Amino acid sequence: MSEKLVIQSHRGPYTVVFDDTLLSDNARLFEGTPHFLIDANVARLYASDFHAILDYPNTIVIEATEENKSIEKTIPVIERLVLNKVRRDHTLVAIGGGIIQDITCFIASTLLRGLSWRFVPTTLLAQADSCIGSKSSINLGATKNILGTFNPPQNIFIHTGFLETLEQKDVQSGIGEIIKVHAIDGVKAFDRLAADFDRLFDDRAVLLKYIRSALLIKKRFIEEDEFDRGIRNIFNYGHSFGHAIESATNYAVPHGIAVAIGMDMANYIAAERGLLPEEHYHRMHTTLRKNYGEYATTSIPVDVMLSALMKDKKNTSTMLGLIFPVGADAEIQRVQVPPDEIFRSQCAQFLAEITV
Ligand SMILES: NC(=O)c1ccc[n+]([C@@H]2O[C@H](COP(=O)([O-])OP(=O)(O)OC[C@H]3O[C@@H](n4cnc5c(N)ncnc54)[C@H](O)[C@@H]3O)[C@@H](O)[C@H]2O)c1
Numbered sequence: 001m002s003e004k005l006v007i008q009s010h011r012g013p014y015t016v017v018f019d020d021t022l023l024s025d026n027a028r029l030f031e032g033t034p035h036f037l038i039d040a041n042v043a044r045l046y047a048s049d050f051h052a053i054l055d056y057p058n059t060i061v062i063e064a065t066e067e068n069k070s071i072e073k074t075i076p077v078i079e080r081l082v083l084n085k086v087r088r089d090h091t092l093v094a095i096g097g098g099i100i101q102d103i104t105c106f107i108a109s110t111l112l113r114g115l116s117w118r119f120v121p122t123t124l125l126a127q128a129d130s131c132i133g134s135k136s137s138i139n140l141g142a143t144k145n146i147l148g149t150f151n152p153p154q155n156i157f158i159h160t161g162f163l164e165t166l167e168q169k170d171v172q173s174g175i176g177e178i179i180k181v182h183a184i185d186g187v188k189a190f191d192r193l194a195a196d197f198d199r200l201f202d203d204r205a206v207l208l209k210y211i212r213s214a215l216l217i218k219k220r221f222i223e224e225d226e227f228d229r230g231i232r233n234i235f236n237y238g239h240s241f242g243h244a245i246e247s248a249t250n251y252a253v254p255h256g257i258a259v260a261i262g263m264d265m266a267n268y269i270a271a272e273r274g275l276l277p278e279e280h281y282h283r284m285h286t287t288l289r290k291n292y293g294e295y296a297t298t299s300i301p302v303d304v305m306l307s308a309l310m311k312d313k314k315n316t317s318t319m320l321g322l323i324f325p326v327g328a329d330a331e332i333q334r335v336q337v338p339p340d341e342i343f344r345s346q347c348a349q350f351l352a353e354i355t356v
Pocket of ligand 1: 040042064098100123124125126131133137174255
């Protein structure tokens, strides 16, 4: 057991513990009366480490797919929990990435008017970003993340050993969110990360350093604006475009990679609209492009993407609410943009350029 980070929330403080003994000793996950919701791939890959959890009657194994993160597919999970006689003093324990987190957090917010929950994030994206911040987001059919709640877990246990078994695309996806958090922190933080970019993939100590710094940067914003009414909005940098890209490709592009393409697109359009010096677009483009790599050639139909973008939570009835870097310091800000022909052609131009 090593260091601990404390996050303040409307429910009081909760802790992130960097815990490298979790696989050899997971008794602490059984505290209280737990109900485990575990990712099917994690259950398979860590079957011997987690045999006590997998043999336990109140364990539900879930395939981590966007389809399973829908309200429709959440209902059978709730039915299983009810069948397993879940009570208000029981605790849900999520073991997996952002998808298992979102399902568990959403159920914990609503079932029996609220249950406590704990989280063992097993993906880079979940360890470096989504595990803190209280949010759950659930899909309604094909509409991504339209239902949600704010409900922090009681504790988060980060064991970076889980990252060893991630597929390359899921490492890139987590790095997409790490880039976003550092770009929000400012040009210097982004440049430091960009200089270390290649080492993120082959030096675990460097990656751990950036997991910690991403959590510390995010902590500042979520403690000031947990309910996303003001400053926290800028954490949606890359996300309006990213979610639209995920929808338009039927989730062929993993979340954090879509966010990396989305940041590049936001920078490109901000520069085209004269909001941002063009050299800033180029400064970030090299790193972003490396991170989304082979996904640059994924076909992203512009009109399907735009119609998904029109459904974004941050829009008003007439304007798109987008997050752009603005000005000489590339400060990340919310900007209202009309969904007109000029905007459409800027999106089309960007998508055509990256496939070259
Ligand atoms: N609630 C939030 O604050 C928040 C923030 C960002 C993203 N999200 C959501 O998170 C989701 C993306 O999460 P994610 O990137 O963690 O992906 P994920 O949960 O979809 O997992 C990605 C893949 O990795 C597998 N996996 C998980 N742990 C593994 C391990 N240790 N070894 C091998 N494979 C493993 C999963 O089975 C899955 O196939 C999206 O739905 C996104 O909307 C939520």
